[in-house]
Amino acid sequence: MDIAKVTQLVGIFQPKGWLKNIADTNILETVLQKDGCAEIQLRLPFPSLDFEHELETKLAPKIMLIKGVDSVKWDIKLDIATLARCNDAPAIQGVKNVIAVASGKGGVGKSTTTVNTALALAKLGAKVGIMDADIYGPSIPLMLGVSESRPEAYDGNTMKAINAHGLAVNSIGFIALNDQAMIWRGPMASKALMQLLGETHWGELDYLFIDMPPGTGDIQLTLSQNIPVTGALIVSTPQDVALADAAKGISMFRQVKVPVLGVVENMSTHICNNCGHEEAIFGTGGVVKMAARFDTECIAQLPLHIDLRADVDAGIPTVAARPDSAFSAVYAQLANDIVSKMFFQADTISTEIPIKFS
Known part of the structure; x- marks a missing residue:
């Protein structure tokens, strides 16, 4: 031989x-x-x-x-690599890579995309977590079926992340009372989120998804600058009003030197639950054109279907509830494309040794 x-x-x-x-x-x-x-x-x-x-x-x-x-x-x-961070923010204990998921406006399916993509990545063998940073409308606890859970104290200084479908999760939704509105101004909200992120014992994670609040205001900018982000994913629907705001999201990340991994076109088509007919009710081609304008790509196109909505409402996202479905296959490909693109576009591999927990 x-x-x-x-x-x-x-x-x-x-x-x-x-x-x-x-x-x-x-x-x-x-x-x-x-x-x-x-x-x-x-x-x-x-x-x-x-x-x-x-x-x-x-x-x-x-x-x-x-x-x-x-x-x-x-x-x-x-043996998942720890990629170089995009800013000088200190690393999160035990976390190798951080992926920010953002949208210019609310209601485009950002959180649904986050939970299903995170679950798909975990199925590929990675250790994955989610930080729900939408302080005014935290939905991750409900989507993962753990809205009644409360974080336990870990070592007197940190709280232990909630385990949901194999993901390490934390959210302001676990701490606030049900239906309680978080009436906080931007600086206070930003400080609370950074504290929640830093005072959570995440264990050892290969990837931590940050489900960002919608918009491009003070909170989003503060988080982008102070979280050790590796890359960002933008979620939008094809309608012009959503695309305009998604473009602002890309611009924000570019200004703070965070690589944009791509744009997910959610609700790309509506699939009828009765006859299976597909219709582009929000328009076609907008995300692809907008992504090209910013020298990035439409990294996935996800449909609008009643099962996707029903699964997260039931607390068992589609990737967990219907692992062999065509929808789960799309999320698996999305997860694959995100981490491979993030690896290949990283300037360097971090030489920092990840903190091990005893």
């Missing part, structure tokens, strides 16, 4: 959606020979949908053509 040829073939392989090949991504650990079997060890720095399937179906047949190779065995370890 020619180990050098096997190594070369593996190195030049570029999985679908990757911006670099395996050699340039520096994930190949070793290539070993054992009784005609090429044992290939890879260390994957982000979850990648269908990665192993691609290796088996596209790369393994080519390796098998090398003289002396009778079989191929893959040893893939998921």
Whole structure:
């Protein structure tokens, strides 16, 4: 067996959606020979949908053509990289990467997108959490079915995040009484959110989603500047009024040097629950054009369907309630595209050692 040829073939392989090949991504650990079997060890720095399937179906047949190779065995370890932060904000204990999910206006499905994408990413093998930063309208507790839960004290200085469907979650909604309005001005609200974020024991997380309040005002700007964000995701519907506000969201993140991972077009089409007919009731093509104008992309198009609404109202988001559905497959692809794009567009890999909890 020619180990050098096997190594070369593996190195030049570029999985679908990757911006670099395996050699340039520096994930190949070793290539070993054992009784005609090429044992290939890879260390994957982000979850990648269908990665192993691609290796088996596209790369393994080519390796098998090398003289002396009778079989191929893959040893893939998921070792998620801690990417460089976009600002000088201190790291959150135990959290490797932070993804801000924002929208220019409310009612576009930002929180629904957040919970389903987070669950999809967890299904890919990552440790994931959600910080509900919508202080005036926290909806994450209800969507995850834990609205009656209350955080427990952890060590006298921090509170333990709530576990919901395998996600680590915290929200002002866990602390405020039911139906209590948070009548706080911007600076007070910003301070409360930063305190909630910093005084939560998240455990060890690969990704923490921050479900941002809608808009681009003082609270949003303060959070963007003071949270150690790795990348931002914008959610919008196709209507012009939503697109105008989404554009402001992109501009805000660009001004504070936070990379925009893409724009999610939510409610792209309405799917009739009775006959399955799809109709673009909010218009078509707007998100794609707006994203192109800002040199980013429409990273996913999600439908408007009664099941998506009913599932979050029941506290079991679609990815958890209907894991084999076409909707869950779209969220899985979205999760895959977010983390891969975030990895490849990161300027550097952080050398900071993540804090381990005893």
